[in-house]
Amino acid sequence: MSGTRLPFQKAQAIEALIVAHGQPSDPGPAEQALREIADKVAAMLPGWHVQSATMAAPGELERVLEQATDTPFVYPLFMSDGWFTETALPARLGIARDRVLSPFGLSARLPVLATQSLSSIARDQGWQHQSTEILVAAHGSASGRENPASRTYRFAHALSLLAPWQRVRVGFLEQDPLLSAVAANCGHNTICVPFFAADGYHVACDIPNDLRAGGFSGVISKSVGRADYAPTLIAEALQGAILENAA
Incomplete structure (x- = not known):
């Protein structure tokens, strides 16, 4: 008995973007360090596409956004809220503020x-x-x-x-x-x-x-x-964001 096989469609990855301020005078090392954190976060989140960029690296945020297949959840690796996370970052990314998570430094964990x-x-x-x-x-x-x-x-x-x-x-x-x-x-x-x-x-x-x-x-x-626990904290926050978004 034969049947019709439906084409397999791979589920689209959930997009996440970790953003830090970076080092304007020398953006390279900060970009690499942030990439290493993003890779560790990605290893904890199967089915996610986790990218990173610093605001100090010219054009890097825009380049990463162009590669995203959907509007990402944005995680600010900042120690405080304020102008950068609430105004500058959403404006530069061109996304709604509700896609920008609470900064790292404000995490209760x-x-x-x-x-x-x-x-x-x-x-x-x-x-x-x-x-x-x-x-x-x-x-x-x-x-x-x-x-x-x-x-x-x-x-x-x-x-x-x-x-x-x-x-x-x-x-x-x-x-x-x-x-x-x-x-x-x-x-x-x-x-x-x-x-x-x-x-x-x-x-x-x-x-x-x-x-x-x-x-x-x-x-x-x-x-x-x-710290060694930083990627875990970020991964937990991103998981929480997708659950809130689905509710």
Whole structure:
């Protein structure tokens, strides 16, 4: 008995685009680092087409969008909300704001995963929670914009609630309290966690320089945006977005 075979149609991949600010003076390394994160996210999301681009690389966002087969879900690898994520990014992409997810730094899961990572670092050093300080290093805003600082303090407060650290401090590169001054009051058993989305010049140079200026003798973790848990957090957010969209 013979029958008619229907043509097999492969399901269209769900499009996702991870966007970061990038490094205007040298876009290449930031593009490559973001691509590595996108590849890790893609490995966790079968059936998705995950791309990446930084806003600093000329024409890269537009090139990636041209390759998309559908309007992507856009994940901003930014530490705060504001003009870039709410206005500049949707306008440049030419998509509705409801396709742009909440930024990385606002994720409710971020302090949870960061606490697990910091606890592991403390154990490796032979430190107990009660004898370990956490120093959150952030950019801040020289112009006095409220959002960046408020998001940093919210993150630090969450860390203080999730584990019995001796103390959780915050220091900024461009506003008070300055990182160098805060570092001067930290004990040896301190983990500095850069509240940054990427390992650019601020993380590679400014933070270590300010810590040295303050006589810091603790350890420095990876920036939260480059931590081992970052791809998992991004993948979870994208999965949540598709479920909300289907509801």
